Amino acid sequence: MGITSNLTLLTVISVFAALFSIIYQAYLASNDLKSLTKILQNLKALEHEFKVDKPRVAIGYGSCSDLYVKAVDFLNFTSGIEESLSQETLNIDDISTEDDFLQSFAYYFQRGAAAERFTSNRNLFQNFVRLAKKSQTAEPRWALGGNAPVIGSRLAAEGADVVLGAKMSSKLKSHLRPDVRLTGSLIEDDDIHLILEYKTGDEWGTLKSPRANRYILHNDHHNPLISSLEEFEQALPGFNPHLFVVSGLQMMDNYFYEKGVRESRIKKVRNQMETQSPNTSIHFEMASFVELELIQLLLKDVMPYCDSIGMNEQELDNLRQVLEFGQISLVADCNPRVAISLDQARSVFKMLNEDYFKHRSSDSRRRMITRIHLHTLAYQAILIVKNNRWKNTKNAAAKASLTAHRHVCASSIVNPDAAFRLLDDSFATSAQEGADRIPFSEEDPVSCWDETFNFDGQPPVEVQICVAPVLICKIAKQTAGAGDNISGAGLILQI
Numbered sequence: 001m002g003i004t005s006n007l008t009l010l011t012v013i014s015v016f017a018a019l020f021s022i023i024y025q026a027y028l029a030s031n032d033l034k035s036l037t038k039i040l041q042n043l044k045a046l047e048h049e050f051k052v053d054k055p056r057v058a059i060g061y062g063s064c065s066d067l068y069v070k071a072v073d074f075l076n077f078t079s080g081i082e083e084s085l086s087q088e089t090l091n092i093d094d095i096s097t098e099d100d101f102l103q104s105f106a107y108y109f110q111r112g113a114a115a116e117r118f119t120s121n122r123n124l125f126q127n128f129v130r131l132a133k134k135s136q137t138a139e140p141r142w143a144l145g146g147n148a149p150v151i152g153s154r155l156a157a158e159g160a161d162v163v164l165g166a167k168m169s170s171k172l173k174s175h176l177r178p179d180v181r182l183t184g185s186l187i188e189d190d191d192i193h194l195i196l197e198y199k200t201g202d203e204w205g206t207l208k209s210p211r212a213n214r215y216i217l218h219n220d221h222h223n224p225l226i227s228s229l230e231e232f233e234q235a236l237p238g239f240n241p242h243l244f245v246v247s248g249l250q251m252m253d254n255y256f257y258e259k260g261v262r263e264s265r266i267k268k269v270r271n272q273m274e275t276q277s278p279n280t281s282i283h284f285e286m287a288s289f290v291e292l293e294l295i296q297l298l299l300k301d302v303m304p305y306c307d308s309i310g311m312n313e314q315e316l317d318n319l320r321q322v323l324e325f326g327q328i329s330l331v332a333d334c335n336p337r338v339a340i341s342l343d344q345a346r347s348v349f350k351m352l353n354e355d356y357f358k359h360r361s362s363d364s365r366r367r368m369i370t371r372i373h374l375h376t377l378a379y380q381a382i383l384i385v386k387n388n389r390w391k392n393t394k395n396a397a398a399k400a401s402l403t404a405h406r407h408v409c410a411s412s413i414v415n416p417d418a419a420f421r422l423l424d425d426s427f428a429t430s431a432q433e434g435a436d437r438i439p440f441s442e443e444d445p446v447s448c449w450d451e452t453f454n455f456d457g458q459p460p461v462e463v464q465i466c467v468a469p470v471l472i473c474k475i476a477k478q479t480a481g482a483g484d485n486i487s488g489a490g491l492i493l494q495i
Contacts, residue, residue, distance in 0.1 A: 036416035046398035052159035059245035060165030062223040066145030071196035074138035112211035112334035116288040125219035147247035154488030165232025183235035184228035191220040212476035223251035250287035286311035308371035310487040339428040378422035397468035403489035410477035419471035
């Protein structure tokens, strides 16, 4: 009888414990939903605080047709994948075989890092495209692609008057917003980008993705030569843009050029930047660069002539490594702490502007970097030089954050039920000892503060830094193009 009583008591306790756990979890979920709803309301208030007065934007270069597939389903097209991978996957830049491709994909997939790679093997690439198009499980779909068309479309959707430097087929042009003016001539065949998308927790063999991201493979022929540049040049006189955007130059990575051709094309981009009015802001959109020589060319002929740079956490770390150590960074933390990212942004800001102050007397066309926009999974961070041309930084960070959710969830509505927040309840402004901590506030979710930078022989430079939380999409529908949409949304409120 005693044993039966004890068992009954244990059963009752277990039932109550389970009920308590369910009720407690529901309580926490309810609190999270209330918190996210309040954050959303305040981010939207900032987003809509100012109206856009139809700024003129010129943006180059290039376009492509994006073919999206679900990565782990598409890569089942062949057997024995795991056997073809080495024990420790390696980064491979020169992708010429199927095994090279699998090794490269595995390297980035298991790190949750975005990657964009060129293959010189046209037959291999065309075979991948053929397999992707007929896949029953990978859910292939086509979309307008390329940094310039995507950023331009976002800016136009937000109220800008956009001129786009790109060549595309009539079929692809039909997917371009009718209010974006295309300057390049029509072509027969578009460059195609094969985009392998994956979600957080996706498994491929023994590998598991720590976050949602994408791997892009291409075999471009138009974009590496910036073939739209000359026609774009002819359309610029008289347009007098408020903003000039340079993008798509990562397509020049690892492409086989005749001697001097790439340098010549980049110098033409530089000339186009140099001839812009001092009243025109110039933004450079970073991307996934893997060739050191190309980044060094851009540091010499492109970045010194822009005011603003946009990038994700991988690209920021890569740029810092090249500036500081002269080497490429293949991958970085896919979800870096705010303090680490801000220190990297400060370092890039400092080094690029030290170069500006050093050479501006001998080259009056050079521009000071006055804006850096960093977009990560968990937050948006924007650094601007105060009393400069950039405005509404706090609002721009909020808009960029909301745009991140909308794009990744493929929805115009931000639903708190479909979101979660990774940004902590407080964060350090730097990894340096004694750095300030900023408490997160639901009522005022975008945190902004001022800092001072000192350059040898120059007056102190006052900057403002704003950090906004991202309401992360729980079920990612698309990650490719997120950075371009985010950058465009941030820029529209600042020009």
